[in-house]
Amino acid sequence: MCDSCGCGDPEIVPVEVHDRILAGNDRTARHNREHFVAKGTLAINLMGSPGAGKTAVLEATGRALQGRMRLGALAGDLETDRDAQRLMRAGIPSVSITTGSACHLDAELVHRALHGFPVADLDLLFIENVGNLVCPAVYDLGQAANVVALSVTEGDDKPLKYPVMFRKADLVLLTKTDLLPHLPDVSVPAIEDALAHVMPDPRILRLSARTGEGLDAWLDWLAARRPAAGATSPGIRVPA
Numbered sequence: 001m002c003d004s005c006g007c008g009d010p011e012i013v014p015v016e017v018h019d020r021i022l023a024g025n026d027r028t029a030r031h032n033r034e035h036f037v038a039k040g041t042l043a044i045n046l047m048g049s050p051g052a053g054k055t056a057v058l059e060a061t062g063r064a065l066q067g068r069m070r071l072g073a074l075a076g077d078l079e080t081d082r083d084a085q086r087l088m089r090a091g092i093p094s095v096s097i098t099t100g101s102a103c104h105l106d107a108e109l110v111h112r113a114l115h116g117f118p119v120a121d122l123d124l125l126f127i128e129n130v131g132n133l134v135c136p137a138v139y140d141l142g143q144a145a146n147v148v149a150l151s152v153t154e155g156d157d158k159p160l161k162y163p164v165m166f167r168k169a170d171l172v173l174l175t176k177t178d179l180l181p182h183l184p185d186v187s188v189p190a191i192e193d194a195l196a197h198v199m200p201d202p203r204i205l206r207l208s209a210r211t212g213e214g215l216d217a218w219l220d221w222l223a224a225r226r227p228a229a230g231a232t233s234p235g236i237r238v239p240a
Contacts, residue, residue, distance in 0.1 A: 031111065032141060037227060040227055041122045041124070043127060043143045043144050044125070044144065045141050045146050045147065047136045048149035048175075053149050054129075056209040058087055060215060069123040070122050071126070072094065073092050073094040073126040074096075074110060076097045076130045078100060083128060093117075095113050097113050104138070127143060133162040133165050134164070137165040138164070145171065146170050147171045148166060150195075152183060153186075155186065156191040167199065172202075174205065174207065175208070176209075177208045177213055192204055205221065
């Protein structure tokens with residue numbers, strides 16, 4: 001159970017304490033964002049369930065952009081640095097953030113991880129959040145955009161069951177689409193309809209990290225969001 005968001009026990013973090021935690025987090029997030037914007041680094045908060053394909057998407061992205069953009073990643077997980085190791089093998093300089101019992105990253109964890117990390121030399125920084133469809137949506141990290149990986153294997157009801165995550169999303173990557181021939185009960189139109197009910201501005205890309213389907217559209221989306229150094233930070237949906 002996380003000791004900062006109180007998930008699993010509504011009595012564990014009183015409302016006043018929780019509000020103070022979020023206020024402090026938002027101050028640090030603004031500080032992180034100032035750094036990213038000043039350096040012209042596009043920071044993407046990548047969220048999704050365990051096994052949704054977040055790391056596989058980043059591996060495919062790193063291979064596709066090798067020599068074209070300077071990438072880096074912060075890989076969040078409760079234990080181990082396996083995701084960071086995978087990303088480094090894909091050519092993406094990476095740092096692991098292990099949270100212990102916390103079910104999400106926060107702005108301070110990101111800020112600490114950036115110490116000694118060459119963010120000034122990066123065009124694109126991915127923050128791979130802890131696998132969870134609840135708590136990561138609450139915490140602003142200083143990112144320019146929230147992207148949620150939603151695997152077709154998760155079924156078509158996840159957006160309706162976990163609406164906060166998808167309300168905060170600027171983009172949903174519908175991943176593992178190469179498995180659709182083996183999932184006769186999965187309806188992509190039903191998934192897209194569910195997303196349309198919860199996303200203020202529905203933006204959905206179908207993507208297979210294995211076959212490369214949708215990869216060009218994903219790369220175009222990233223390229224279109226790249227800021228110029230010193231530019232004003234783009235709008236982002238952060239918790240009220």
